[in-house]
Amino acid sequence: MKIGLMGGTFNPIHYGHLLVAEEAREAFQLEEIWFIPSGCPPHKRHDELASAEARLYMCQLAIEGIPYFRVLSIEIESGETSYTYNTLRLLHQQYPGNEWFFITGLDAILELPSWHHAEELLDMAHFVAVSRPGHKIEELSRVFTEEQRKKILTLTIPYLDISSSEIRRRVRHQRSIRFLTPEPVRQFILSEGLYRGDRG
Numbered sequence: 001m002k003i004g005l006m007g008g009t010f011n012p013i014h015y016g017h018l019l020v021a022e023e024a025r026e027a028f029q030l031e032e033i034w035f036i037p038s039g040c041p042p043h044k045r046h047d048e049l050a051s052a053e054a055r056l057y058m059c060q061l062a063i064e065g066i067p068y069f070r071v072l073s074i075e076i077e078s079g080e081t082s083y084t085y086n087t088l089r090l091l092h093q094q095y096p097g098n099e100w101f102f103i104t105g106l107d108a109i110l111e112l113p114s115w116h117h118a119e120e121l122l123d124m125a126h127f128v129a130v131s132r133p134g135h136k137i138e139e140l141s142r143v144f145t146e147e148q149r150k151k152i153l154t155l156t157i158p159y160l161d162i163s164s165s166e167i168r169r170r171v172r173h174q175r176s177i178r179f180l181t182p183e184p185v186r187q188f189i190l191s192e193g194l195y196r197g198d199r200g
């Protein structure tokens, strides 16, 4: 099976993530997309991070009713720092027959050279670099060698200038987040009082 993987903090998940997944599914004829929220992300500030359980649950709320989207809790259950390298290794072991497409926004893939075992990563899955406001596809040639660049698939999608940071900022300022994330996610954020910045 051709499976798309979307890693991220999903703090919280939003329509940008969902559109990226859907567009990649269609473009590369992927049978399923698996969302993998990270447990303890190495690159993120931790003070605004909702609990792993809350981020996982919001992913489940967001994909409910979409048969080809799944949420995997492997990075959260591992309890260790989440490295894509470890996740891909584990998936290769668990599902040896699958062909993997690791889907990232441009901002994320431009950071890939600093990831754990960066050298091997590009051979462990097809990496798909998806357009995102603020970055240009041409920037790939700045951070990757020509040989690496050839391994990266690119995909241009309608720009949705939505980020989890912006959603958190809006919640902190009591602004609306309606239509930026699926309604059940919005309601969960508000009912749990996530991202209000008045705790701890």
Ligand code: ATP
Binding pocket: 007, 008, 009, 010, 011, 016, 017, 020, 103, 104, 105, 106, 107, 108, 109, 130, 131, 132, 133, 160, 161, 162, 163, 164, 165, 166
């Ligand atoms: P934060 O603002 O907290 O960094 P984020 O919106 O960037 O959150 P992440 O969980 O960091 O979300 O991203 C997970 C993946 O989704 C990354 O590969 C990122 O590039 C991609 N992504 C997120 N939002 C978009 C978007 N609006 N368009 C394209 N790609 C996106």
Ligand code: MG
Binding pocket: none
């Ligand atoms: Mg991000």
